[in-house]
Amino acid sequence: xxxxxxxxxxxxxxxxxxxxxxxxxxxxxxxxxxxxxxxxxxxxxxxxxxxxxxxxxxxxxxxxxxxxxxxxxxxxxxxxxxxxxxxxxxxxxxxxxxxxxxxxxxxxxxxxxxxxxxxxxxxxxxxxxxxxxxxxxxxxxxxxxxxxxxxxxxxxxxxxxxxxxxxxxxxxxxxxxxxxxxxxxxxxxxxxxxxxxxxxxxxxxxxxxxxxxxxxxxxxxxxxxxxxxxxxxxxxxxxxxxxxxxxxxxxxxxxxxxxxxxxxxxxxxxxxxxxxxxxxxxxxxxxxxxxxxxxxxxxxxxxxxxxxxxxxxxxxxxxxxxxxxxxxxxxxxxxxxxxxxxxxxxxxxxxxxxxxxxxxxxxxxxxxxxxxxxxxxxxxxxxxxxxxxxxxxxxxxxxxxxxxxxxxxxxxx
Numbered sequence: 001x002x003x004x005x006x007x008x009x010x011x012x013x014x015x016x017x018x019x020x021x022x023x024x025x026x027x028x029x030x031x032x033x034x035x036x037x038x039x040x041x042x043x044x045x046x047x048x049x050x051x052x053x054x055x056x057x058x059x060x061x062x063x064x065x066x067x068x069x070x071x072x073x074x075x076x077x078x079x080x081x082x083x084x085x086x087x088x089x090x091x092x093x094x095x096x097x098x099x100x101x102x103x104x105x106x107x108x109x110x111x112x113x114x115x116x117x118x119x120x121x122x123x124x125x126x127x128x129x130x131x132x133x134x135x136x137x138x139x140x141x142x143x144x145x146x147x148x149x150x151x152x153x154x155x156x157x158x159x160x161x162x163x164x165x166x167x168x169x170x171x172x173x174x175x176x177x178x179x180x181x182x183x184x185x186x187x188x189x190x191x192x193x194x195x196x197x198x199x200x201x202x203x204x205x206x207x208x209x210x211x212x213x214x215x216x217x218x219x220x221x222x223x224x225x226x227x228x229x230x231x232x233x234x235x236x237x238x239x240x241x242x243x244x245x246x247x248x249x250x251x252x253x254x255x256x257x258x259x260x261x262x263x264x265x266x267x268x269x270x271x272x273x274x275x276x277x278x279x280x281x282x283x284x285x286x287x288x289x290x291x292x293x294x295x296x297x298x299x300x301x302x303x304x305x306x307x308x309x310x311x312x313x314x315x316x317x318x319x320x321x322x323x324x325x326x327x328x329x330x331x332x333x334x335x336x337x338x339x340x341x342x343x344x345x346x347x348x349x350x351x352x353x354x355x356x357x358x359x360x361x362x363x364x365x366x367x368x369x370x371x372x373x374x375x376x377x378x379x380x381x382x383x384x385x386x387x388x389x390x391x392x393x394x395x396x397x398x399x400x401x402x403x404x405x406x407x408x409x410x411x412x413x
Contacts, residue, residue: 005049012043013050013100020097032085036093039100047092050099051108051124054083057265058120060112061132061167062145063310064258065090067250067286068132069111071262074283075276076269081105088287091116092123107269114148118155121162128268129156130165130261134172135195135309136343138335145172145195152176165264167257168225169211175200175220186264187211187225188257191316192309194343227264229256236260236277238267244277249284252317288406295409297390300325304402306334308343311396315348318394323353325384326375327397327405328364334399338363346371355384358401381405 005013016039020031028034039046057076059069066088073084083102085094090111099108112120114134121129131152134145143151149172156164157179166177168185172195177183189211190196196213199206204217214221226239233256235243246259259280266276285291293300303318305311318324330338338360346368354375356364361377368375378384381395381404397405 004053009043009046009049012039012046013103015039015042016046016097016100020101030087030089032087032089032094032097033091034093035100036089036096039096040093047096047099048123048125050096050103054099054106054108055269056108056110056124056126057128057130057269058110058112058117058124058126059130059132059265060114060117061130061173062114062135062137062307063313064132064254065111067255067283067289068130068258068261069109070283070286071259071280072130072265073109074279075262075266075271076107076109078266078271078275078279079269080107083108083110085111086287092119095120095124109265114152115143117152121155121159126162128163128165128265130265131167131173131177132258132261133167133170133190133192133309134176135192135307136340137307138337146198146200149173149176149200153179156180163268165261165268167261168223169213171196171206171213171220171222172200174223183223184227184264184268185223185225186257186261187228188260189229189253191254192312194308227260229253229260236263236273238263238273242273244273246277247281249281250286250290252313254313254316288402291406293409295385298385298388298393299391300385300393300395302402302405303394303396304399305396306399308340311344314396318396319392321352322391323355323388323393324349325355325357325381325388325393325395325397326364326368327358327381327395327401328356328361329359329398329401329404330363331359331400334401341367342370346373349373353388355388357381357384358397381408 016035019038020035023031023034073082083099083105085098090113153176164177164180164183167173168187169190199215201220202218207214228237263273289304291302303314305314356375356377
């Protein structure tokens with residue numbers, strides 16, 4: 001792979017790695033973005049050149065793409081070295097850096113921001129594209145979900161040499177993927193359904209019964225999944241009915257669905273699920289998500305929730321009778337509009353000890369009051385640690401609030 005690079009691309013790759021290393025050395029980040037930016041300035045086709053000759057999977061969706069990419073990487077590593085953007089830098093600069101840092105890797109498992117899927121299809125020539133889900137996210141700057149599904153549908157039309165692995169439970173995903181002649185359907189459940197009540201084919205109301213959905217007007221219906229999660233969530237069921245045990249270190253039904261997606265993707269790269277499934281156990285934290293931190297007699301588990309669907313899934317993961325710290329910011333990366341918190345059902349937190357921190361803690365406090373959830377507003381994570389009782393604590397935060405908390409713990413530890 002790297003041996004076939006033109007001289008200019010080799011030079012660009014060397015500069016990329018140097019810029020990334022300097023960024024890490026100066027504490028400015030992991031270097032994925034700046035490294036890729038430098039490399040692409042020197043050689044605009046660097047991403048395409050680095051992807052040439054590799055077997056590539058692109059994994060995209062509103063939620064779960066970082067975890068699914070990490071699961072898939074662990075599974076496919078059974079077949080050989082894998083290049084991946086494991087820190088979540090999911091735009092072309094991050095993809096370029098990931099490929100440049102692993103020049104000999106035959107495989108590349110790349111998490112892709114939803115808005116860049118078309119660009120990556122052209123540049124990376126993937127073998128597999130995995131479509132997880134679509135839901136409302138960052139309302140002040142993100143595309144409306146039906147429009148985004150339509151954009152995906154358009155870029156997938158006529159793409160016959162790519163195998164699509166798609167979530168059968170999300171009507172928007174099915175609509176986008178159904179233009180492809182080569183689709184593997186995965187069923188893992190979809191708790192958040194508020195963005196898929198209207199049929200994307202005809203605009204009429206969808207009837208929904210759990211994961212099953214159907215349009216009585218045009219007949220569109222949930223496809224039968226080849227891969228699914230067992231009722232108890234402890235197994236993935238393959239296309240031939242074989243069952244593969246899951247022993248995940250990550251909590252929640254959503255991660256069981258992510259695991260099923262990973263096994264489906266890995267199988268296309270020739271990794272048998274019996275070989276792949278045990279490897280998923282090695283994934284214990286994903287870019288700090290689900291990490292456990294010990295501080296002053298408290299055991300804090302860090303959960304990331306960036307949008308209504310993510311908050312709903314996290315409420316399903318938190319342990320009973322455990323205090324909960326909620327953190328909300330509204331910076332550029334998060335989106336400045338916090339009105340989406342009124343789409344979140346906070347009633348599962350009733351009766352718990354709830355503590356609220358973050359730049360927009362007052363907004364969140366008002367929202368909790370609407371749902372009759374009792375809470376205490378605190379200044380920051382240090383104040384929360386000082387206030388909550390000793391023992392386990394769940395911390396649920398949106399993106400920059402999550403990063404602030406991680407930095408504080410890293411600074412002290």
